[in-house]
Amino acid sequence: MKSREVSLMQLLPPKPSALRIVRAVRVVIVVGLVSLAAGCGSGGLQAAPSTTTASSTPTPDVPSATPNPTPVPTVARTATPSPTEVPGPPEAGLGGVPGADADVLGALGTFTWDGLTSDAPLIVPSRGQDVAPGTPLVVTFVPARPFDRWEAAWAPVRAGEAGDPVPAGDGTTDPIILLTPARAGVWSLRVQASFGGGNHGSWFWRVQVAP
Secondary structure, eight states: OHHHHHHHHHHSOOOOOHHHHHHHHHHHHHHHHHHHHHHHHTTSOOOOOOOOOOOSSOOOOOOOSSOOOOOOOOOOOOOOOOGGGSOSSOEEEEEOOTTOSSOEEOEEEEEEETTEEEOOOOOOOSSOEEEOTTOEEEEEEESOOOOSEEEEEEEEEETTEEOOOEEEEEESSSSEEEEOOSSOEEEEEEEEEEEETTEEEEEEEEEEEOO
């Protein structure tokens, strides 16, 4: 039994001594230091090549989100005022005149309107309307406006001037209806009307009453 164990021990390789192991480690360390020194002497570590590649496709120009608009010229429009926008008292028309195609507009006399005041005496228009005695005439306002009260008077015309006015009627209702004088001659018709708010005016017509 002992002879067989001895033969096996002889077959196994001898174990390295501790001294040999230390020497081998020293050799490895020396070789590593020499290699490191050689690398530093040759210029040091080399930078790794960049893996980033420039794009070959050009970046297109991005247009502005809001382009500058082309200015459009504006055309100034002149507003056409309606009859109700005309400052001052309304016009007054005399209807019922035989042979007249439209109402005859009266001449504006004394008035007060929206703080504007004008004082005029009795007016005798240069042109008159020929009518028969007792002809009904109708006075209307343009544009139509509601009034509070009206008064009318006839004044005889002599030598181009109006005499003392004679009352011809008054009222508060619309329309204003008057009768021409029974006496022939040239007359000046005056109609006064108040519209509230301190606004009032007077209008004149020349009427020739045939005999």
